[in-house]
Amino acid sequence: MATVHQSDGAAAANGKSNGHAEAPAANGKSNGHAEAAPANGNSNGHAEAAAANGESNGHGEAAAANGESNGHEVAAAAPEAVEWNFAGAKGGVLAATGANMSIRAIRYKISASVQENGPRPVLPLAHGDPSVFPAFRTAVEAEDAVAAALRTGQFNCYPAGVGLPAARSAVAEHLSQGVPYRLSADDIFLTAGGTQAIEVIIPVLAQTAGANILLPRPGYPNYEARAAFNKLEVRHFDLIPEKGWEIDLDSLESMADKNTTAMVIINPNNPCGSVYSYDHLAKVAEVARKLGILVIADEVYGKLVLGSAPFIPMGMFGHITPVLSIGSLSKSWIVPGWRLGWVAVYDPTKILEETKVTPNHSFHMLLRGLIKLLLC
Numbered sequence: 001m002a003t004v005h006q007s008d009g010a011a012a013a014n015g016k017s018n019g020h021a022e023a024p025a026a027n028g029k030s031n032g033h034a035e036a037a038p039a040n041g042n043s044n045g046h047a048e049a050a051a052a053n054g055e056s057n058g059h060g061e062a063a064a065a066n067g068e069s070n071g072h073e074v075a076a077a078a079p080e081a082v083e084w085n086f087a088g089a090k091g092g093v094l095a096a097t098g099a100n101m102s103i104r105a106i107r108y109k110i111s112a113s114v115q116e117n118g119p120r121p122v123l124p125l126a127h128g129d130p131s132v133f134p135a136f137r138t139a140v141e142a143e144d145a146v147a148a149a150l151r152t153g154q155f156n157c158y159p160a161g162v163g164l165p166a167a168r169s170a171v172a173e174h175l176s177q178g179v180p181y182r183l184s185a186d187d188i189f190l191t192a193g194g195t196q197a198i199e200v201i202i203p204v205l206a207q208t209a210g211a212n213i214l215l216p217r218p219g220y221p222n223y224e225a226r227a228a229f230n231k232l233e234v235r236h237f238d239l240i241p242e243k244g245w246e247i248d249l250d251s252l253e254s255m256a257d258k259n260t261t262a263m264v265i266i267n268p269n270n271p272c273g274s275v276y277s278y279d280h281l282a283k284v285a286e287v288a289r290k291l292g293i294l295v296i297a298d299e300v301y302g303k304l305v306l307g308s309a310p311f312i313p314m315g316m317f318g319h320i321t322p323v324l325s326i327g328s329l330s331k332s333w334i335v336p337g338w339r340l341g342w343v344a345v346y347d348p349t350k351i352l353e354e355t356k357v358t359p360n361h362s363f364h365m366l367l368r369g370l371i372k373l374l375l376c
């Protein structure tokens with residue numbers, strides 16, 4: 001509560017006093033001996049100056065503007081104005097950071113440009129929580145399994161940062177069904193949803209000074225936000241609406257250089273809803289190989305395909321170029337509140353292991369090591 005100093009006899013506008021105010025409230029209530037009483041308010045205490053639009057129950061000599069007083073505040077001198085280092089007016093670091101990097105800031109900017117009553121209908125494409133629709137409910141078996149596991153008391157401990165071995169094996173087993181080779185528990189890093197998977201991958205890529213990453217446009221803004229946070233340069237390639245939002249591979253190639261380390265594809269796509277064909281994904285893998293870059297495949301919607309096009313995991317092409325797949329229970333199992341996701345490393349030909357960045361450190365070790373470090 002902010003405490004303001006007012007001279008004796010000053011009355012609160014819209015405050016309350018039940019105490020000993022001497023000056024009666026204008027349009028308010030007084031039960032006591034108020035020396036200064038609120039206009040339109042009540043006083044409960046011994047307030048000599050009471051709240052503007054607030055309440056006083058105690059012995060405050062000066063009370064809040066628009067606040068409440070229950071205590072024993074003594075009048076404070078009007079605080080000197082402080083030039084907060086983090087404030088926007090001073091070009092403060094935090095203010096600038098908030099405006100540039102907050103996803104909400106981007107959302108508000110977009111919302112502000114929308115004309116709700118304009119000639120074109122506005123579709124709420126940002127609604128990413130399937131569980132709010134009563135028609136969608138996760139399987140009772142899944143809920144029972146989680147409840148039973150909790151009741152064993154075996155999982156209340158701190159788990160390994162990269163996830164419990166049994167859970168990692170289960171995800172590896174599940175993802176292996178979609179590709180012609182087997183993933184092991186070591187290929188899986190469990191995260192707090194797909195969001196944390198993004199949060200651990202981007203800083204790894206940002207370790208190399210001057211590195212850049214290729215992101216789809218339109219895309220999912222968490223990537224831009226995380227890249228900005230880690231000072232990783234972003235270059236955007238276009239998706240082509242006339243071709244089912246396929247990636248414009250020519251434009252993608254033209255913007256890559258020797259500092260490009262990875263590209264992101266979102267498949268099934270948010271926000272466009274498209275599902276890429278086998279042929280298109282094969283071309284993406286070939287281009288990535290030609291450019292010598294990783295493919296980060298955001299596949300959190302992998303099991304939520306509403307149409308005839310089948311979902312093909314990018315890991316299918318892991319032998320062409322290494323793939324880091326981001327997955328999550330949130331959408332496909334309709335349980336975003338469970339906060340469980342993963343990074344799966346699809347690299348059957350061990351390209352990451354063999355790619356030495358320095359004689360002592362392979363990129364593979366760097367990647368796995370840093371992901372582990374960030375998760376532990």
Ligand SMILES: Cc1ncc(COP(=O)(O)O)c(C=O)c1O
Pocket residue numbers: 128192193194195196220266270298300328329330331336340341
């Ligand atoms: C494309 C995409 N990736 C990642 C996420 C984050 O997944 P999660 O909710 O599991 O953190 C979302 C959530 O909306 C998303 O749309």
